[in-house]
Amino acid sequence: MRERRENRMKRAVREAGAWALAAALTLTAVLVPADTLQAAGSGQSSYRGSGDNMAILTDARTVANVPKSLEETEVKWTVQVADDPSDWTNAITSPVEVDGTIYVLSNGRLKAFDAVTGKLAKAASDEDLINNYYNYYLMGGKVNGETMLFVESQNIVAAYNSDLEQVWKTRSEDVAYGNDGYAPMYLSDGVIYGLTTSYSGSSAGAFAIDAVSGAYLWQTEVPFTAAGQGSWAMGGGYSGMVAAGDYVICGTEGGTVYVFAKSNGAVVSQLDASADHMQNIRGAIAYTGGNLWFTMTDGSIWRVAFSESDGALGAVSSAKITPTATNSTATPVVYNGRVYVGCTDTDASGSVQGAVAVLDASTLAMIYEIPVAKQDNAWSNKCTDVAIAADTSTGTVYGYAAYYDKPGSVVAFSDQPGQTRAEFFDLRDLVPEHTSNYSNSQILLGTEGNLYYTNDSGYMVCVGKKAADVDKVEIISGAGSNITADGKHDAVFVSNAPYDTFLYIMVDGKILDQDCYTVQEGSTIVTLKADYLKGLSEGEHIIAIVSEGGVAEAQFQVVAAQTPGGVNPGGDQNQGGSGNGQNPGGGDTGNGQNPTGGQTVNTDARDLPENAPKTGDLSDSLWMLLIVAGGISLGGVLLQRRKSR
Known part of the structure; x- marks a missing residue:
């Protein structure tokens, strides 16, 4: 031991x-060459709460208190966020956390909840609503030291302060390209980067917005290339940006990777990962260790070398996430030589199922996969992005991902160096009946180890360790x-x-x-x-x-x-x-x-020896010694005087 x-x-x-x-x-992740990670709970300043677009938390308290078995896990609370839970168009954003407060948005209204109790802390006023639309994206972070929340709805972006007062809102007429917005936004050095979408067979656009003023700094056309995909083809797309050096990078419908200059939006380089533009990049791009990481809708994972000095794209490697993978819209998480990524695949009988795959980061070979519950329909991606809590002293990883299936639940797993078999448990049996619905939410891993997610009934659910087990x-x-x-x-x-x-x-x-x-x-x-x-x-x-x-x-x-x-x-x-x-x-x-x-x-x-005097005893002894010494000295003086006489 x-x-x-x-x-x-x-x-x-x-x-x-x-x-x-x-x-x-x-704590900082030290077992993999990566960008510095944010402190747990300091907010999601970009898509996944860190500059590299990967949710990796290494705070020792978080790691100690995340759920590690079904027996020690409970539902902490549930809260209805949407106005009408029976209407799926009231589905809410994935939750974000800034300084211990959980923020979500539904029906055009931004709301703040206490992370511990789930109680509503505040809500935006009617005057501060963004347009009521069923698709939103919410991002939280710090700008000049102040908490800011940013919402995208269609092609409008709005900013809110911590009091949920609207600070600014862009106008549709100022948007040069695209008519909608599905892509996650990204915040870097006080600038918001994003990607618009078009439904009309036209070009979409990449953009940069000043986070303080709301002014557009630049807009760049992203050409429509997915015509061969038929009537569902879109321009732009769902892919979130990532920053690396002086550049921001995203993927598109049609499978192209674009590198833009931060300063002016100029296209510096690009890569057609889908040569015939029949596949799409719908997850955010991740960046770590000089490589870009992303998935495509054919169930493949890609690693592309990137140069921060000039924005050039280099060596390309790709592989199927699992041998039977058919789709993925997840962002890979790379840690300690392994990749954790969600996908859709099929089992031996051909039934559709979701999976979290664990891959070798060097070879892209699958080490093992973690299956999730099967469902009759084949919606695009069964598993959302993986969030992990990593013990930097042992290399052990605890991972969590929501999956798109009723009752809207979470698969949890553990992994450590050298492990070759899946060890996991599913939280579906813990989900209360009244909150049962599909969930396409990103998992928010909170400071104290609790997991937060939302579903299509407009509920937010918090699960975590039982109080006695914390x-x-x-x-x-x-x-x-x-x-x-x-x-x-x-x-x-x-x-x-x-x-x-x-x-x-x-x-x-x-x-x-x-x-x-x-x-x-x-x-x-x-x-x-x-x-x-x-x-x-x-x-x-x-x-x-x-x-x-x-x-x-x-x-x-x-x-x-x-x-x-x-x-x-x-x-x-x-x-x-x-x-x-x-x-x-x-x-x-x-x-x-x-x-x-x-x-x-x-x-x-x-x-001290057993017979050593206490402090007070020592002081008394010193006084006695001084008195005796003084008496001897006085006697010597008197004796000397008598001799002198």
């Missing part, structure tokens, strides 16, 4: 980059300590996590080398060494004891060492006192009576 733990810890230390610790401990790992001794960084005394902190689940220690967001601390059982007792503490600056610091079950955090204060002869104004909280507070792990760590915090921990009674 110890060897396994040390190997995991060494791997985490070796592969970790820059770590940040804020109100929620935010890990509440915490520091039970040492929190709030005042530590003298004099290079002589250690500091002890105790986590209630089991000792055999310990992974590593972080201070102020940085993983510590093992030489800086010791760990012992009972539950998990961590001792920061005196030499390490001496190097910390004065003031507040944060320690995080990271275990498999979660993260235990606490603050502590580093104070300057007392100069010789100085007065230590601490009373019973004397920095040099041996203390009398009992440490649950054994031995005294300070003189505070409360074992959960407030005590001084820089002197450990275990370092």
Whole structure:
């Protein structure tokens, strides 16, 4: 067990980059070369909540609390968002989260809900409605530090502030190309990028809008190429943009990849992935590690090399997602050498089913697939985009995807390096009857590990770990300590996590080398060494004891060492006192009576012999010694005087 733990810890230390610790401990995916990921819960500033269009959350709290089995999962709440749940045209947007608030839109009205309770917090007024249309796209994010929500309906885009007041709205007459909008928008550096759609056999367009003012910065024609697809053929399409360097990239109906210059919308390069334009790119483009990733409506996955320096497209690789895949509109998620992607395929009998496939990122070969419930109809894509929570210390991935089938549910799976067989469970039996309907929603993976999705009945559903199963790992001794960084005394902190689940220690967001601390059982007792503490600056610091079950955090204060002869104004909280507070792990760590915090921990009674005097006894002994010494000195002086006489 110890060897396994040390190997995991060494791997985490070796592969970790820059770590940040804020109100929620935010970790960065370190097992795959990728763009920096957003903190969990900070909103969806682009299609999937991160700059690369892939929903990968590595926050330790999120990973600890996501549902990992059917038995530990429950429906937290359901809420009716649409005005009329019986009318499928009232279907609502996928949910987005910004700073712990969930936003959705239906019937032209933007609404905000409390993430914990599902209660309606606020709704846009009648004056701030966007046109009532059954197809919308909603995106949330930060612009100049302020929460902003952006809605696209047909070819109109509107912006709202956190009070759900409409800040600006574009006009249809200002749209140069296209008459509708199905593609996800993308926010990058204060600019909204998107793609319009046309139904009339005409060109559509790519666009850039200033997120603050709502002014169009540029519009570029996207030629209509899908004529061979018949009366259903569209221009433009459903594909979301992605930014890479000074460029934005999207796919289209007819299967063309376009690269646009961010500055002026000029087409820099393009690739006809579908040579005859009979297949479409309907998922957002993803970007990581110098490669673009996307799927097509023939059930194929594509990887295309991309140069950020000049916008050029390079080497192309493609393969069927599964041997029997027939369709996909999902965006691939690439992590730790594997690809997670939803598709439609058929089983051995020829029946249509959905699947999440796990592929080798290098070869595009399928490692295994996760089937979802079958349905008589063959709607385009059974599984939506996969959202994953990844444990960066072990490489374990927990993935979730909604699928288009009644009752409108979620398939959940786990994957780890070297795994070759599917391990999954389905949440369909948990879905309440009154919310049963098809779901084509993107899964929102919330900060606390809950899953949020919407369906065609206009309901939003929240599922998560049962309250009794949520890990509440915490520091039970040492929190709030005042530590003298004099290079002589250690500091002890105790986590209630089991000792055999310990992974590593972080201070102020940085993983510590093992030489800086010791760990012992009972539950998990961590001792920061005196030499390490001496190097910390004065003031507040944060320690995080990271275990498999979660993260235990606490603050502590580093104070300057007392100069010789100085007065230590601490009373019973004397920095040099041996203390009398009992440490649950054994031995005294300070003189505070409360074992959960407030005590001084820089002197450990275990370092003293059993017969060592207490602080008060030592003081009395010193006074007696001084009196005796003074008496001897006085006697010597008197004796010397008598001799002189």
